[in-house]
Amino acid sequence: MELSKDKWMHLWYWKIAGAVLMVYVLIGGMVTPLKPGIESLDGPLSAKPGDYVELKIKGYNAHYVTGKNVKAWLKLDDNHIIPAVNLRYVAEDRLIAMFILPPSGRKEETVPLTLVLYNTMDGPSILPDAISILPMTDDIDPNQMIKWHTSYEQLLPTPPGIKFPYRNILHETIRNTFFHVALWLSMVIILLAGFYHAIFYLRTKNTRHDKLSASYNSVAILYGLLGLATGSIWARFTWGTWWTTDIKLNMAAIAMLIYAAYFILRSSITDFDKRARFSAVYSIFAFVALIPLIFVIPRLYDSLHPGNGGNPALGGEDLDNTLRLFFYPSIIGMVLLGVWMATLSYRYTKTEEKIMTQF
Amino acid sequence: MIVISIIEIVYSHPQSDQMYLARIAELVRKDFLVEIRNAQTISAIVLFTLTVVFIVYKSFNALAPLQWNVMLWIVVLISSLNALVKSFSADAAKTSLFYYTLYHPTEVIVAKIVYNFMLTLVIFLIAYVAFGFFMVNPVKDFGLFIQGACLGLFGICTIFSFVSAIISSQESGVVLLMSVLALPLTIPCMLLLIKISSVSMRLMVDSSVGNDLLILAGIDILLVGLVVLLFGELWKS
Numbered sequence: 242m243e244l245s246k247d248k249w250m251h252l253w254y255w256k257i258a259g260a261v262l263m264v265y266v267l268i269g270g271m272v273t274p275l276k277p278g279i280e281s282l283d284g285p286l287s288a289k290p291g292d293y294v295e296l297k298i299k300g301y302n303a304h305y306v307t308g309k310n311v312k313a314w315l316k317l318d319d320n321h322i323i324p325a326v327n328l329r330y331v332a333e334d335r336l337i338a339m340f341i342l343p344p345s346g347r348k349e350e351t352v353p354l355t356l357v358l359y360n361t362m363d364g365p366s367i368l369p370d371a372i373s374i375l376p377m378t379d380d381i382d383p384n385q386m387i388k389w390h391t392s393y394e395q396l397l398p399t400p401p402g403i404k405f406p407y408r409n410i411l412h413e414t415i416r417n418t419f420f421h422v423a424l425w426l427s428m429v430i431i432l433l434a435g436f437y438h439a440i441f442y443l444r445t446k447n448t449r450h451d452k453l454s455a456s457y458n459s460v461a462i463l464y465g466l467l468g469l470a471t472g473s474i475w476a477r478f479t480w481g482t483w484w485t486t487d488i489k490l491n492m493a494a495i496a497m498l499i500y501a502a503y504f505i506l507r508s509s510i511t512d513f514d515k516r517a518r519f520s521a522v523y524s525i526f527a528f529v530a531l532i533p534l535i536f537v538i539p540r541l542y543d544s545l546h547p548g549n550g551g552n553p554a555l556g557g558e559d560l561d562n563t564l565r566l567f568f569y570p571s572i573i574g575m576v577l578l579g580v581w582m583a584t585l586s587y588r589y590t591k592t593e594e595k596i597m598t599q600f
Numbered sequence: 601m602i603v604i605s606i607i608e609i610v611y612s613h614p615q616s617d618q619m620y621l622a623r624i625a626e627l628v629r630k631d632f633l634v635e636i637r638n639a640q641t642i643s644a645i646v647l648f649t650l651t652v653v654f655i656v657y658k659s660f661n662a663l664a665p666l667q668w669n670v671m672l673w674i675v676v677l678i679s680s681l682n683a684l685v686k687s688f689s690a691d692a693a694k695t696s697l698f699y700y701t702l703y704h705p706t707e708v709i710v711a712k713i714v715y716n717f718m719l720t721l722v723i724f725l726i727a728y729v730a731f732g733f734f735m736v737n738p739v740k741d742f743g744l745f746i747q748g749a750c751l752g753l754f755g756i757c758t759i760f761s762f763v764s765a766i767i768s769s770q771e772s773g774v775v776l777l778m779s780v781l782a783l784p785l786t787i788p789c790m791l792l793l794i795k796i797s798s799v800s801m802r803l804m805v806d807s808s809v810g811n812d813l814l815i816l817a818g819i820d821i822l823l824v825g826l827v828v829l830l831f832g833e834l835w836k837s
Contacts, residue, residue, distance in 0.1 A: 526826055
């Protein structure tokens with residue numbers, strides 16, 4: 242009975258699949274280059290209508306010299322676009338674009354413009370809020386000034402090839418999506434498996450479920466710790482510190498504390514039956530108590546995490562198809578590897594118990 | 601499917617007599633009498649609370665409203681942890697067996713939660729009055745403060761009652777194990793509690809405080825439901 246139920250643990254193909262997926266994600270996720278982007282801009286923050294401005298652009302992965310047909314625009318919206326009057330190439334990734342600003346048409350507000358660059362090698366790259374046009378004053382006659390163009394001169398085709406999107410602040414750390422975010426998602430999935438087995442232990446009183454529940458929970462803790470570690474390293478490079486007061490970060494740490502307490506409870510009870518029952522009860526309680534911790538509380542507070550407070554995140558245009566190409570395989574691969582680890586731990590405890598009961 | 605299995609856990613219990621509020625009240629009364637007759641426990645808890653309040657007061661001398669708020673809740677949390685840690689192991693093993701034959705586990709745990717909630721409220725009132733006495737009371741919206749306090753403390757005492765039931769079979773290291781198991785679980789309640797009482801002290805402006813109260817009530821209902829479902833499993837030992 243027991244053997245037939247555990248037969249899938251001895252099969253090899255899903256383990257190979259997990260390992261292959263992870264190798265694919267590791268290599269593909271690390272090697273695939275980022276799309277060209279605008280790293281920084283040196284120029285005035287705002288200018289009056291009719292002013293001549295020079296924007297010194299520093300590109301990332303860009304080819305302003307070798308790329309053909311280099312163009313630059315400032316864009317108010319899709320129908321208000323102004324091309325650069327002149328471009329000067331300083332280096333492969335440096336460009337000076339000169340613009341004469343048209344009137345914004347608004348009397349009171351300062352209007353931010355988006356910088357759009359294009360060349361045949363890189364395709365389009367965009368920097369929002371590049372410069373703002375100050376409000377109109379009465380001495381400006383709109384008719385005597387440069388006019389907006391109503392559309393781009395031509396469509397901007399993206400050159401073929403798989404490249405990850407370029408996002409300011411995130412830069413190369415966008416690859417952490419495949420590791421940090423995927424680790425948390427697979428942790429929740431593996432915790433669900435542990436929760437499921439805890440319930441089934443209480444229903445059937447079969448110690449198989451108890452051992453499996455403990456194994457899944459231990460793998461989930463490992464994933465949680467790795468998630469904290471990858472997040473911490475990521476935070477060092479984007480936020481500047483290893484640890485912040487960010488609510489998601491601290492709730493995750495507390496979740497780890499709760500599950501660490503689960504193992505302390507397990508180790509403190511010597512009676513097998515009692516240990517199985519009490520730890521099953523505690524893990525069900527802990528899992529449900531985790532729901533407000535992970536899914537409710539973080540939504541009540543501001544977070545520095547991408548996706549909160551105007552930061553870029555998953556969903557919408559931020560998780561684009563090239564990221565999905567590695568993100569979903571990463572989750573599947575991590576869950577498979579986690580289940581593999583859990584079954585190893587399960588088989589170890591089962592064998593240990595078998596040997597112990599022989600004497 | 602999970603829900604069905606949880607329901608089955610409850611109803612598979614050997615005793616599924618009807619519950620009566622009167623029987624629960626009876627158990628609460630019993631707990632109350634045990635506490636009164638053995639007055640050293642309750643007086644020790646009161647003394648503990650007052651001592652900690654005094655330590656806080658003399659360490660800070662003058663507390664800003666934010667610190668007042670946070671320290672009050674930490675003192676209440678620690679004191680009620682100490683008060684509730686023995687809530688199940690106070691009954692001897694034979695007495696437990698006696699209750700097991702007489703009462704449904706749901707009655708036992710509901711009575712325990714009700715009694716523990718009253719005890720926690722007493723501790724809270726003592727700490728609150730002492731904090732107000734030694735240091736200036738910054739609470740502006742008392743109604744909101746009390747609502748938040750009741751909901752938050754109810755959640756906390758549910759968690760404490762449940763964990764003290766889990767560790768009741770332990771011989772040693774009970775307090776340590778209780779802190780390790782229960783304190784991380786109380787964090788959602790504590791955070792919401794501190795947020796709501798901050799609003800009631802006008803430390804922060806939050807128009808959605810009614811939402812926070814609802815979420816706290818939701819967490820309470822979730823916890824009580826879970827404890828009632830799972831307690832039958834613990835009670836068999």
